[in-house]
Amino acid sequence: MDMTALLLSRIQFAFTITFHIIFPSFSIGLAAWLTVLEALSLATGRPVYRVIFEFWLKIFGVAFGLGVVSGIVMAFQFGTNWSVHAKMAGPIQGPLLMFETFWAFMLEASFFGVLIFGRSRVPPWFYLFSTAMVALGTSISAFWIMVNNSWMQVPSGYVLENGLFVPNDWTKIIFNSVVWSRFPHMLLAAYLTGAFCVAATGAWYMLRKVYHAEARIMLRMGLGLAAVLMPVQLLFGHLTGEYVNTYQPSKMAAIEGRWNDEKPGSEVLFAWPDVEHRRNLFAITLPPPFGSLIDSDSFTAAETGLNSIPPENWPPVVIPFFTFRIMVGCGLAMLGLAWFGTYLSYRHRLAYNRPMLWLTFFSFPLPFIAIITGWFTAEVGRQPWVVFGVLRTADAMTPFLTTREATISLVMFCAIYAFIFLFGTFYIYRLIRTGPARKPFEIPHLAVPNRPMSLADEELVPEPSHADAGE
Amino acid sequence: MVMFWVSLLAISILLYVLLDGVDLGVGLLFGLASGEARRGAMQSAVAPIWDGNETWLVVTAVILWGAFPLVYANLLSAFYLPLIVMLLGLILRGVAFEFRHKTQRLRWIWDLSFAGGSLIATFIQGMTVGALVEGLPFTNGEYSGGAVGWLTPFAVLCGIGLCLGYALLGACWLAKKCDGEVRDVAHRQIPVLAVGVLVFLVLVFAYALAEHLPILHRWIDRPYLFVFPAIGAAAASVLALSILRHNDHWPFYMVALIFVSAFGTLALSFWPYMIPFVITIDEAASPQSSLAFMFWGCGVVVFPLMLLYTVISYTVFRGKVGAASGYGHH
Numbered sequence: 001m002d003m004t005a006l007l008l009s010r011i012q013f014a015f016t017i018t019f020h021i022i023f024p025s026f027s028i029g030l031a032a033w034l035t036v037l038e039a040l041s042l043a044t045g046r047p048v049y050r051v052i053f054e055f056w057l058k059i060f061g062v063a064f065g066l067g068v069v070s071g072i073v074m075a076f077q078f079g080t081n082w083s084v085h086a087k088m089a090g091p092i093q094g095p096l097l098m099f100e101t102f103w104a105f106m107l108e109a110s111f112f113g114v115l116i117f118g119r120s121r122v123p124p125w126f127y128l129f130s131t132a133m134v135a136l137g138t139s140i141s142a143f144w145i146m147v148n149n150s151w152m153q154v155p156s157g158y159v160l161e162n163g164l165f166v167p168n169d170w171t172k173i174i175f176n177s178v179v180w181s182r183f184p185h186m187l188l189a190a191y192l193t194g195a196f197c198v199a200a201t202g203a204w205y206m207l208r209k210v211y212h213a214e215a216r217i218m219l220r221m222g223l224g225l226a227a228v229l230m231p232v233q234l235l236f237g238h239l240t241g242e243y244v245n246t247y248q249p250s251k252m253a254a255i256e257g258r259w260n261d262e263k264p265g266s267e268v269l270f271a272w273p274d275v276e277h278r279r280n281l282f283a284i285t286l287p288p289p290f291g292s293l294i295d296s297d298s299f300t301a302a303e304t305g306l307n308s309i310p311p312e313n314w315p316p317v318v319i320p321f322f323t324f325r326i327m328v329g330c331g332l333a334m335l336g337l338a339w340f341g342t343y344l345s346y347r348h349r350l351a352y353n354r355p356m357l358w359l360t361f362f363s364f365p366l367p368f369i370a371i372i373t374g375w376f377t378a379e380v381g382r383q384p385w386v387v388f389g390v391l392r393t394a395d396a397m398t399p400f401l402t403t404r405e406a407t408i409s410l411v412m413f414c415a416i417y418a419f420i421f422l423f424g425t426f427y428i429y430r431l432i433r434t435g436p437a438r439k440p441f442e443i444p445h446l447a448v449p450n451r452p453m454s455l456a457d458e459e460l461v462p463e464p465s466h467a468d469a470g471e
Numbered sequence: 472m473v474m475f476w477v478s479l480l481a482i483s484i485l486l487y488v489l490l491d492g493v494d495l496g497v498g499l500l501f502g503l504a505s506g507e508a509r510r511g512a513m514q515s516a517v518a519p520i521w522d523g524n525e526t527w528l529v530v531t532a533v534i535l536w537g538a539f540p541l542v543y544a545n546l547l548s549a550f551y552l553p554l555i556v557m558l559l560g561l562i563l564r565g566v567a568f569e570f571r572h573k574t575q576r577l578r579w580i581w582d583l584s585f586a587g588g589s590l591i592a593t594f595i596q597g598m599t600v601g602a603l604v605e606g607l608p609f610t611n612g613e614y615s616g617g618a619v620g621w622l623t624p625f626a627v628l629c630g631i632g633l634c635l636g637y638a639l640l641g642a643c644w645l646a647k648k649c650d651g652e653v654r655d656v657a658h659r660q661i662p663v664l665a666v667g668v669l670v671f672l673v674l675v676f677a678y679a680l681a682e683h684l685p686i687l688h689r690w691i692d693r694p695y696l697f698v699f700p701a702i703g704a705a706a707a708s709v710l711a712l713s714i715l716r717h718n719d720h721w722p723f724y725m726v727a728l729i730f731v732s733a734f735g736t737l738a739l740s741f742w743p744y745m746i747p748f749v750i751t752i753d754e755a756a757s758p759q760s761s762l763a764f765m766f767w768g769c770g771v772v773v774f775p776l777m778l779l780y781t782v783i784s785y786t787v788f789r790g791k792v793g794a795a796s797g798y799g800h801h
Contacts, residue, residue: 065569068522069562069565069566072525072558072562073558073562075529075532075533075536076547076554076555076558078536078543079536079543079544079548080547080548080554080555081551083544083545083547083548086540086543086544087540087543087544090536090537090540090541090757090761091540091757091758091760091761092761093536094533094537094538094540094543094757094761095537095757095761095764095768095769097533097536097537098534098536098765098769099765099768099769101529101530101533102530102769102773102774102777105526105530106773106776106777106780164540164758166758166760166761167758167760168760170760398548398551400548400613400614400615401548401551402617405552405618408552409551409552412555412556413555413559416559416562416563420562420563420566423566423570424566427570
């Protein structure tokens with residue numbers, strides 16, 4: 001076993017999946033937003049909704065395309081770097097990934113085609129239905145991925161036979177409380193990502209004094225949606241914490257920076273965990289029973305500390321401890337922004353409040369940071385296990401993988417992804433900077449359902465001057 | 472149930488080779504072509520299909536993982552570096568399709584990515600098959616060849632052979648889909664490439680005889696296997712005739728038939744092994760509970776729908792691509 005190859009493989013998986021999650025979390029939220037826009041357009045008949053719809057449809061196409069491209073690699077990496085895991089967990093995780101691939105393919109193929117070609121060919125209600133189906137499909141994709149990952153967090157519905165995880169109860173694998181708290185948590189995160197990106201775009205147009213009517217709707221709807229969803233998201237975040245507390249005490253203890261068993265537990269708000277001496281430096285702590293109240297909804301519950309868990313079963317404590325706090329911090333910042341912005345917008349003062357517009361504009365990275373740090377908390381916190389409590393990450397790696405091979409592949413991934421990511425992001429930026437086109441939407445030449453990015457093929461129009469823009 | 476999933480796997484691989492072979496081949500020829508008009512027309516001929524074609528690679532991967540995890544784990548880890556390079560090659564050429572028209576000044580980067588990515592991906596696919604035919608080094612059911620255990624002269628020969636094969640497939644597609652200069656160039660390339668493929672096949676056969684490859688014994692045991700090469704030979708004769716008559720359509724169908732017969736030959740020579748002489752289909756198959764779950768949830772309804780959708784999308788895209796219609800129409 002090559003320990004350096006193990007570390008490099010973990011970094012490679014983390015890098016490729018972090019890169020990947022950026023795009024689906026954006027496109028899942030946008031698909032839902034498109035459905036709302038199309039419904040409003042149908043209900044009110046106001047052309048402005050149509051303009052915004054067609055603008056975001058193009059951005060959806062690019063984000064969706066980059067998500068598909070970066071997702072292909074994920075279907076192969078289990079086998080290349082983690083062959084022992086792939087062999088053992090294949091009978092469970094393979095079928096779950098197949099459901100994701102097959103169902104997503106059918107959806108992309110059929111209803112995305114209607115979105116591109118169908119405007120003039122199908123009745124309006126069917127066009128709306130297709131938009132909703134695309135949104136549903138991206139959510140179904142997310143669902144199967146969350147079932148897959150949740151099984152690695154809390155394995156269930158299987159027996160170990162001849163070194164294989166043999167499924168004996170698929171209902172337990174799919175319908176369990178872990179999936180049904182984590183899937184909504186991820187879905188809401190994606191919706192919030194869409195909401196903040198839309199609001200930030202609106203704020204940007206407002207600040208530049210262009211596309212006033214569209215910007216107002218984007219701001220109001222983006223922030224309004226976030227204001228409603230943020231509290232729900234906090235609730236599901238709390239429920240997700242409950243499964244961690246029940247099934248993964250080592251992850252919970254690391255997140256909380258809790259070294260000793262406590263009954264009832266205290267709550268460390270901030271500290272620097274000193275792993276070597278098993279203590280927290282610079283700790284700001286709420287007294288008991290706040291820890292038990294937050295982790296177990298109880299005034300008296302006992303909470304496990306790291307000292308009662310063998311150190312070989314600890315995750316790298318510092319990473320989940322901080323990523324969790326960054327995620328929560330982003331969440332609270334988004335809650336504040338969404339509520340205050342919605343209040344201002346309700347009083348019709350948001351358009352004139354430039355500091356608030358700037359804040360909203362700069363808020364768009366927050367949901368992405370929250371999603372990535374949240375996933376780091378879940379995945380790094382699961383260590384040293386790949387299938388929690390059953391299969392160690394170190395035992396899951398391809399036994400004959402060498403440091404040299406792992407280094408070469410990691411360097412190549414970094415180089416090519418950086419190259420593509422820069423272009424892709426720049427391209428989305430250019431689309432957003434250009435803004436909505438106030439002319440009838442033309443189907444780009446040769447656009448096809450299997451090429452989502454083709455939607456944005458048409459020539460970019462020059463940026464409108466300030467004189468003729470705005471209303 | 473195992474047979475059902477073997478069939479789906481075979482269909483997916485064959486579809487991948489035939490369909491993505493076309494656009495990879497066009498990518499290879501793209502590297503040889505000069506001039507924006509020709510390059511644009513060549514991309515137009517595959518633009519609406521390439522992404523759907525690559526889907527079959529992902530479908531192949533997930534069927535392997537879900538239904539034959541032992542093969543998935545062993546193959547993907549044994550071909551570690553080539554596989555990752557191939558994926559990155561496919562990503563580069565895929566993105567090149569999209570980004571090529573977003574820039575004028577940097578277009579050469581994406582043209583290079585398109586041709587280079589196609590070349591890398593094709594060569595590695597051919598090399599992988601070659602290494603499998605020759606036999607990978609395994610000890611106690613585990614790959615033991617090290618980082619480059621697959622790198623043999625025979626594997627390299629097969630890599631070059633597949634480049635010729637895909638280029639031939641691509642040239643036939645261009646003759647079928649295009650007009651004017653692109654079609655004429657394709658008509659000139661088809662005979663050259665066809666002879667190249669023929670020479671490659673002769674070399675492969677000679678090598679297999681000289682090295683006493685174990686796969687040859689299957690041929691002595693199973694004389695009915697010669698049906699496939701016979702179909703291939705018949706298709707080659709029709710191909711030669713259609714080349715002489717400058718037909719636009721027949722070459723493509725005949726080359727596709729040659730690919731099918733080559734695939735059938737290989738598949739039946741491997742049978743019942745998935746990794747020749749190491750892992751059989753039955754050893755590799757997932758437990759019944761996994762296979763049944765996938766059968767009801769994916770295999771029996773969704774897979775036929777996917778096939779139907781592929782047929783429909785090709786029907787929509789039938790006929791010649793207009794000369795004026797560049798990929799990005801500007």
